[in-house]
Amino acid sequence: xxxxxxxxxxxxxxxxxxxxxxxxxxxxxxxxxxxxxxxxxxxxxxxxxxxxxxxxxxxxxxxx
Numbered sequence: 893x894x895x896x897x898x899x900x901x902x903x904x905x906x907x908x909x910x911x912x913x914x915x916x917x918x919x920x921x922x923x924x925x926x927x928x929x930x931x932x933x934x935x936x937x938x939x940x941x942x943x944x945x946x947x948x949x950x951x952x953x954x955x956x
Contacts, residue, residue, distance in 0.1 A: 910928075912921040918930040925937035934942035 908922040908924040908926065910920045911923045914920065915930075920928050922928055927935040929935075929944070931944040932946070933944040936942065
């Protein structure tokens with residue numbers, strides 16, 4: 893799907909760049925055909941799903 897020369901890295905890397913941004917809907921289309929969601933989840937071109945990388949609540953900072 894990507895027309896870059898040299899070709900972009902595979903969907904398993906974080907190097908592909910955004911070709912269509914939809915921040916109002918919470919997702920971006922990457923040049924390798926993957927869809928990256930604001931919650932860090934991904935839908936890969938082959939249909940595989942990458943679950944969001946969430947931080948456990950106990951590791952979040954709390955304002956005093």
